[in-house]
Each structure stands twice: as structure tokens, then as C-alpha cells.
């Protein structure tokens with residue numbers, strides 16, 4: 384097991400995970416499903432799904448005739464997510480690397496990547512894989528770390544970045560710019576889902592959205 388996978392797997396074995404409080408807030412769950420514009424019968428993939436916190440909300444949004452796929456490369460995380468999803472036939476969990484997994488191309492209406500793209504060793508590969516999997520018009524929602532040190536908050540952001548790099552092998556690649564490059568455009572939304580005209584100077588977390596444009600060649 385690589386270093387990052389070992390670390391996430393260790394984290395997956397902890398009884399309570401720090402992201403659980405944030406990740407299950409009703410406001411955040413609503414933001415996920417509205418930003419992805421999920422409808423009953425849709426197919427949605429949760430990449431780097433961790434312990435599967437968001438699978439119930441995704442399942443509710445797509446209903447009994449939709450399909451939810453959760454992926455995580457940590458065996459422990461994937462096992463937790465599978466246990467959480469056990470009650471639903473149309474929620475599948477796979478242990479897989481989101482940078483290399485072969486998803487059916489242009490077959491997914493929505494992709495959630497919650498704090499996971501920045502956690503990969505290959506940010507561009509992860510984003511390319513998501514773009515390939517989405518159908519034209521399909522949407523990505525990627526709340527994630529944005530540890531680009533600038534403005535007055537630069538020292539704090541740099542310190543966060545160092546910790547993330549040491550603990551989980553963060554590569555320093557800018558997720559927002561990578562999504563923009565692959566999708567042709569991307570937006571950052573606030574907690575109500577409203578696009579921001581400009582980024583605040585201190586923004587260690589960004590909620591990124593992008594839509595796969597029909598015919599767009601990256």
C-alpha cells in the first residue's frame with residue numbers, strides 16, 4: 384500500500400472522523416444535491432467517498448431507480464462506505480483508485496469529489512477521469528482545499544499546506560485551475576450555491592462546480 388493510502392486507511396479505522404460533523408450538515412448535503420442538479424433516476428459517482436457520509440443523500444436524490452457508485456482506494460474507508468450502503472440495492476461501493484479506475488465513459492449525470500481530488504497523487508489524472516465519465520451536461524461538485532498562499536492569509540495557508548503535505552502527501556497542485564483547464568470553465572459557489580464573482584483573498588476551502596460542455600475538447 385502506498386504512503387497516502389496507508390495514511391487514509393489508518394484514518395478510516397478511527398471511530399470518529401473529523402470530517403463527519405461538517406460532511407453531514409444538512410445545509411452541506413442539500414448543497415451537494417442541488418449543485419449536482421440530481422434528479423430521480425440519475426447516475427451519480429462519489430469519488431474518494433471515504434466512509435460514505437454522502438451516499439445516503441445521493442441515494443435519496445436519485446431515488447430507487449437511480450444508481451450511486453462510491454469509490455475509495457482505502458480498504459477500510461471502502462468497507463465503511465459499503466456497510467453504510469448495505470440497505471440499498473442501487474448503491475454500489477468499490478475499492479478503487481479514482482485516478483486510474485475505468486468508469487463507463489459519458490455515462491454519469493453527476494460526480495461528487497468531496498475533499499478528495501486534492502488528496503490524490505495525480506490531480507490532473509483524477510479530473511480527467513471524472514471529465515471522461517460525465518455525460519455532456521453532467522456536473523461535478525468538488526468542495527476541496529485551496530491552499531494557494533496569497534494575500535494577508537498567506538502564512539496561514541502555507542502552514543495548512545505544509546501540514547497537509549506532511550500528513551497526506553498533498554502535491555500542491557491547484558484543483559480549481561486543473562478543473563478549469565479540463566472542463567473549459569469552473570465556478571466557485573458559496574454555501575447557498577451562488578457563484579462567487581471573485582475569490583476572497585483567504586479561501587483555504589473552495590466549493591468548485593463545473594459542467595461538461597457538449598463537444599468541448601480539453
Ligand SMILES: C[S@@+](CC[C@H](N)C(=O)[O-])C[C@H]1O[C@@H](n2cnc3c(N)ncnc32)[C@H](O)[C@@H]1O
Pocket residue numbers: 391392402403406430431432433434436454455456457460479480481482496497498499502503504
Ligand atoms: C478527506 S477524505 C474525504 C472523504 C469523503 N469524500 C468526505 O467528504 O467525507 C479523502 C478521501 O479520499 C480518498 N482518496 C485519496 N486518494 C484517493 C485515490 N487516488 N483514489 C480513491 N480515493 C482516494 C481517501 O482514502 C479518503 O477517504
